Amino acid sequence: MSPSHRDHRNRGTLGTVMLAGACCVGAIAYGVVVGPSMLPPQDVQATTAMTPDAGPVAPEPAPVAEPGPVGFLQIQVSDRDRAWVQTLRCTGDAEEDPATCAELALAASEFEGGTESAQGAGEESEEVPAEDDAEPTAAADPGGEQLFTEVGEGTVCTDKVYGQQEAAVIGTWEGQEVETTLTRKGSCEEARWQRLRALTDQIG
Template identity: 55%
Template sequence: MSQKHRDHRSRGTLGTALLAGACCAGAVAYALLAGPALLPAEDVQATAAMTPDLAGPIAQDAEEAVETGPVGQLRVQVSDRDRAWVRTLDCTGDPDGDPEACSALAQVEAGLDDVSEGLFTEVREGTVCTDQVYGPQHATIVGTWEGQEVETRLSRTGSCEEARWQRLRPLTERIG
């Protein structure tokens, strides 16, 4: 082998060794810095999934966390051209026993983006709305909902009122 060829090989071997050393040093440094973050905190008790002690507290917590629905009583009067109907909605907080409209209203309320916008919030003065008429229906809703007194009127005149009508559709729909 010529001298030049041997120098070229030795440089490649040296470069490979330096690269391997740098990778190992990086792995050790990562393990020292990130490794402790992957370990459980000192005050956390590690248990196996099959440990009998684990089932007791979880089962007790599940029994205590009983899901409740909304509570309220609303009287709804809806008029639509030449007909009208009255509906009373009683929501006791029992998701299994209450009418479907109770859980539908709870879902609508949970999906409201603006915290200040409640389920029965009326259109604020100065809100920009279209003048389009979406229907001749009018409704009056009176009662209590989640401990708050409710007394509101709505129609389907203008885009803002139509948005309220759609939001309260579980109350304003004719049943049967």
């Protein structure tokens, strides 16, 4: 075989190899670039479905306001040479009711606590069996009768007169009938007057 024929054959073989290699490189590049876009769409949907949905954050509940006292009172106040009549209506709505309603509720709470403390500080008393027909006492209802309870017989009080004012209070308070008179004659009556001063002052 002549040298020219051998060179021609070698060049043909080399060209074929290079062409085949170029085709392989092109096929690999095509697979890398175009391949991912050919994946089925359900794979993306499955990934999205597996992602947890946090959803909207629920707002915190608003604080509930404590109900106020309920009652209707008529107060007639006399002070030396003048007198006036005023009324107080409490519906239990602490935001809408007059401030006097909240002041009376606070006075009832403080008076209840003071009464319990005084009873706890004393000596133990002998238990007395309750009778079925016994009338309820003021201590049984601190929110109603106890706020307006009158001075009991045998209570030790001074005779000092703190003022000439007097007041008559009638109506209902926390489901209890109220009918009492307030004066400033003696330390015990003065204590009641100060406790219910929200009623005897001018109600705005």
